[in-house]
Amino acid sequence: MPLIETASKISPYWLPNGHLQSIYPALFRSIKGVFYHRERIVTPDEDFLDLDWSYAKSPGSKKLVILSHGLEGNSTRQYILGMVRLLNQHGFDCLAWNFRGCGGEMNKTARFYHSGATEDLDLVIQNALGKDYEQIHLLGFSLGGNLTLKYLGESGVHLNPKIKNALVFSVPMDLRACSLSIIQPENSVYMHRFLNTLKPKVNAKAAIFPDSINISDQKHVRTLYDFDHIFTAPLHGFDGADHYYEQCSSKFFIRDIAIPTMVINAKNDPIVPFESLPIEELRAHANVCLVATQDGGHCGFRPARVKNGVYWSEERALEFLSR
Structure with missing residues (x-):
């Protein structure tokens, strides 16, 4: 169209x-x-x-x-x-x-x-x-x-x-492009806002599921990309952030939309x-x-x-x- x-x-x-x-x-x-x-x-x-x-x-x-x-x-x-x-x-x-x-x-x-x-x-x-x-x-x-x-x-x-x-x-x-965009200094307010709520959730989860989540990995999280690479991807069966983005970006699925x-x-x-x-x-x-x-x-x-x-x-x- x-x-x-x-x-x-x-x-x-x-x-x-x-x-x-x-x-x-x-x-x-x-x-x-x-x-x-x-x-x-x-x-x-x-x-x-x-x-x-x-x-x-x-x-x-x-x-x-x-x-x-x-x-x-x-x-x-x-x-x-x-x-x-x-x-x-x-x-x-x-x-x-x-x-x-x-x-x-x-x-x-x-x-x-x-x-x-x-x-x-x-x-x-x-x-x-x-x-x-x-x-x-x-x-x-x-x-x-x-x-x-x-x-x-x-x-x-x-x-x-x-x-x-x-x-x-x-x-x-394109999840990867957006993850890299939000790292830019002019977008830091959004990234920190997301991380400020995501990190406490990881802390709460780690207390219940210590075998699934290593809370010490938090120290490596500086960006949303880091969060996805260290936590989102492995928790949901992806090899890393790039694999997660590739498997989940809607641009790879729109071809078959039928409505x-x-x-x-x-x-x-x-x-x-x-x-x-x-x-x-x-x-x-x-x-x-x-x-x-x-x-x-x-x-x-x-x-x-x-x-x-x-x-x-x-x-x-x-x-x-x-x-």
């Missing part, structure tokens, strides 16, 4: 760059009016996933959106809540699931979540398929977007026909270099469309004029999912 490049700018003048456009919503946006009902499901390895359901204002909806959050996020991040609130108002039930260890309680096994753990997303989807929905839509942000695209590619033409389309934002489709899918990435995303996206492959794809915005940052997309508390990304999602 053709690459769609938006000519007009999204953000207000007082958020002049990708860093501010990413950080401002994360720090200062407050979403009210979303009420979750939590469901816990058991995984095949006797772990658990926490699923947060929020229902449409008009009861009895037959349409469900499954939302996947980003690295070290959860169902209460502003980009999830804002999306859920708007979709609920327009007749969609929403299921925002929390990756292992992200729902407020540490998961039970030595493993965590990672960028390619589609077996957990599949478990969530199978749970939803057991409900009385006629249409299911997938929506992902950042890491959750990569996970969604990888899942769609793996499923290909065998995807359940109730899953109608998918929309993803700010997707690191209408839209990827929205900002050209000034500080975490996902635009040139790391497989633009030519997407341009030639029959089912996947890439929308390149001039600005918006990483999972930001605050418009210059905010009407009824709705962000640009949420308006685009409602348009796409309502087609």
Whole structure:
């Protein structure tokens, strides 16, 4: 499908760059009016996933959106809540699931979540398929977007026909390129923010699973690449960071996506270099469309004029999912 490049700018003048456009919503946006009902499901390895359901204002909806959050996020991040609130108002039930260890309680096994753990997303989807929905839509942000695209590619033409389309934002489709990008000095604020929450989780895990995690390895972790190489990769069966990135980057799976899918990435995303996206492959794809915005940052997309508390990304999602 053709690459769609938006000519007009999204953000207000007082958020002049990708860093501010990413950080401002994360720090200062407050979403009210979303009420979750939590469901816990058991995984095949006797772990658990926490699923947060929020229902449409008009009861009895037959349409469900499954939302996947980003690295070290959860169902209460502003980009999830804002999306859920708007979709609920327009007749969609929403299921925002929390990756292992992200729902407020540490998961039970030595493993965590990672960028390619589609077996957990599949478990969530199978749970939803057991409900009385006629249409299911997938929506992902950042890491959750990569996970969604990888899942769609793996499923290909065998995807359940109730899953109608998918929309993803700010997707690191090349995990290695993004891991190396976040090492750059201008991106240190994001890397340290991620490491500041990942490291305590490793400490907690090491106390329970000392044979699986050597806490002394923490001293070698200076970057997100180091963390993935020392902890993420071996805990999840990969030979190292590069092997993990190669096996889990969604750019290697998009060829087989068989349902209408839209990827929205900002050209000034500080975490996902635009040139790391497989633009030519997407341009030639029959089912996947890439929308390149001039600005918006990483999972930001605050418009210059905010009407009824709705962000640009949420308006685009409602348009796409309502087609």
